[in-house]
Amino acid sequence: MNIVITSAKNEKIKALKKLHQRKYRKQTNTFLIEGDHLIEEALVSDWLTLEIIVSEEGTVPEIAKHLPVTEVTRQVFKELSFTASPQGVMAVVEIKTEEAIDGEFIVLLDAVQDPGNTGTIIRTADAAGADGVILGSGCVDLYNDKVIRSTQGSIFHLPVLHADLDEEADRLKKAGYTVWATALEKAENYKNLTVPQKTAVILGNEGAGVKDSLLEKADERVTIPIFGKAESLNVSIAAGILLYYLNN
Template identity: 80%
Template sequence: MITSVKNEKIKGLKKLHQRKYRKQMNAFLVEGEHLIEEALTSDWEVKELIVSEEVAVPDMAKHLPVTEVTKQVFKELSFTASPQGMMAVVEIKKEEAVNGEVVVLLDAVQDPGNAGTIIRTADAAGADGIILGSGCVDLYNDKVIRATQGSIFHLPIIHADLEEKLLRLKEADYRVWATALEKAENYKDLPIPQKTALIFGNEGAGVKESLLEKADERVTIPILGKAESLNVSIAAGVLLYYLKN
């Protein structure tokens, strides 16, 4: 059992709280039994388990290497105020091709709750993959992972230059829909394309102009009350369910 926060292994695990070290080590931390179960039942590789002294290793994880630590040490590693006492190191998977009927593109979505909720919603609505452009929050940020509720392990998510990717998607006969507040059509007035690339933009600035110019349609969700706009993750839910159902 590891009893000191100054232990070299603990220092190494703590580094995984930072984006640059996650990239260097090609790994990230997942905390809590539910998310660990989602990782274990996916095709992602779970490398090891870290458990607090009072927590039993679940049966499905007993094949993994286990590091046991004191409550104090686990609290040092935890991302939450009330730790569940279990986390796993997961290897970052090689990116897969994204294709299918509906592909989601995120342009500089920076809030981890929004990014994670869009991933979860895309999974629930049956989208076929997600492409993260520059300026987006790190996919392996703990708040993003928790907001996905495990959906990070369910569908392909890649990083790419959105302008280049849009050209390729259009060559593959996707219709590009970009969300916008101005010069946009009500989404309900548009026929559902056979294949759609759906762009959501930054919480404050929206989709950048260079991407809007490449879109086949600028779409908007009507605001019926006095709100200025919809949260980007709510907008994603409305449009994804329209396209997939």
């Protein structure tokens, strides 16, 4: 008979709860995911799932039956959960180290801080057939729970890494990529440009846009025309328009 953990002060539970913080995710090289869908996506990928945590009212997905399971009470699970209405199951996943991303179509994010935007862009990049996403300095942590949930599992489908975008832009240009950067001024309507064979597109911070040093490295500054009175588009919406154009 399995022992059910009944106290949030249990050492194991305290260690798991620390994974809500970026510094402990980095220290342990692990992060938490919650819910059947994300767990199933992780388990059919090449990421390593280490353990399942399940509440008394939750169930272990069939695909995860081979993994170690920690059972906890409903109240203890609430202490670990990221959501208001927990599904009752979560998993510990090992962070996968990605090397340089290659391919024909790469997305770079410059200081995109909103977790929902970041996760949605990763999901959109996956859907649009991108080969990977590179998060620059100032971006929200990839393993933030809101980012992970917004990706809807796409975090497990394509390479995503944190890196210095100035260095990455130089590397990609040397490798034959044409670099596009989004801008509101001194920029060309994206529809007037021919899609290069190898493209890296830089999307910028929600308020400040793409920083000057990256704009200077770009081969093309591109803009999406606005026909109404809105000042600008949400960065994840802009990403959707550009990424599908680039893989049309």
